[in-house]
Amino acid sequence: MDDATRRELTAWLEFYQELGIEGFYRREPVAEGRPPTLEAAQPAPPKAASPPKQVPSPAPIRGATLPASLKPAAPPLASPVAIRPPTPSFSLFEAAPAPRSGPERLEQIRQDLGDCRRCKLAPTRKTIVFGEGNPHAELVFIGEGPGADEDEQGLPFVGRAGKLLNRMMETVGLKRADVYICNVIKCRPPGNRTPEKDEVDACSPFLFRQIETIEPRLICCLGAPAVRTVLGIKEGITKIRGQFYTFGAAKALATVHPAYVLRNPREEKILREDFEKIRDFLTHKEYDNPANWDKGVIR
Ligand code: SF4
Numbered sequence: 001m002d003d004a005t006r007r008e009l010t011a012w013l014e015f016y017q018e019l020g021i022e023g024f025y026r027r028e029p030v031a032e033g034r035p036p037t038l039e040a041a042q043p044a045p046p047k048a049a050s051p052p053k054q055v056p057s058p059a060p061i062r063g064a065t066l067p068a069s070l071k072p073a074a075p076p077l078a079s080p081v082a083i084r085p086p087t088p089s090f091s092l093f094e095a096a097p098a099p100r101s102g103p104e105r106l107e108q109i110r111q112d113l114g115d116c117r118r119c120k121l122a123p124t125r126k127t128i129v130f131g132e133g134n135p136h137a138e139l140v141f142i143g144e145g146p147g148a149d150e151d152e153q154g155l156p157f158v159g160r161a162g163k164l165l166n167r168m169m170e171t172v173g174l175k176r177a178d179v180y181i182c183n184v185i186k187c188r189p190p191g192n193r194t195p196e197k198d199e200v201d202a203c204s205p206f207l208f209r210q211i212e213t214i215e216p217r218l219i220c221c222l223g224a225p226a227v228r229t230v231l232g233i234k235e236g237i238t239k240i241r242g243q244f245y246t247f248g249a250a251k252a253l254a255t256v257h258p259a260y261v262l263r264n265p266r267e268e269k270i271l272r273e274d275f276e277k278i279r280d281f282l283t284h285k286e287y288d289n290p291a292n293w294d295k296g297v298i299r
Helices: 003-018 103-113 148-153 160-171 197-214 224-231 258-263 265-283
Strands: 139-143 180-183 218-222 244-247 250-255
Touching: 103 197, 139 197, 139 224, 160 258, 160 265, 180 197, 197 224, 218 224, 218 265, 224 244, 224 250, 250 265, 258 265
Parallel strands: 139 180, 139 218, 218 250
Antiparallel strands: 244 250
């Protein structure tokens, strides 16, 4: 930078400081075709706010030609709010990195859900059943929706079906505290009926955010509504159960809902078989490599 430019810059920086603006950053040049990086977009940390001051216009610098990006907007400004650093083509705040995983982010999703009234299940529910478990779980179970016990307690899978789920986990050496459990919809449908499309459409974005945040290795869809919502597969659950599907960087296994086994106790062997597949998947890290997905280890 030559002396003349340095003097011009110094004068304008002093002007901005008089306005109470002291956080400046230099925008890194961005290679053509590449999105700006977060590092380049990060503003300097703001200082404690000072009351706005009425300030004079900066003393003109004879012969100075200020770079366009540093010129304040005309007419002359009286409030610091009206002056901004050169505006990048994206929002600094939208670009701010959010934690990729962990309880804070799940908490954020829960906060966004709030006292949800997005579908017609809101008036009849007692409690929103958001989900429960390890926010870094390798395995996420997704059921259909809360039943009466879940609605009372605000926790997923705590009734008879939940007890069967716990027992199945124990048979393959899994602990409930190690996994994450949630449902396609978060409020109990009247009479435990199957969730309707508009309810699933309203609620499932929160489910997908939960999955995205947890980043599990394996998703286990319990029953047809979960398979339909997560995998978009409409075939009957008894036809497709026991099979692995790809879901982003994770795998998904479809199996029957424990409530189905409670109604058809002879089908418990189905659930047992599928839980053994879950155990095999989780204990073989090589299954994470997509190159192995077509080699018969996952069918
Ligand atoms: S089911 Fe989901 S979308 Fe509907 S009210 Fe409950 S939380 Fe909201």
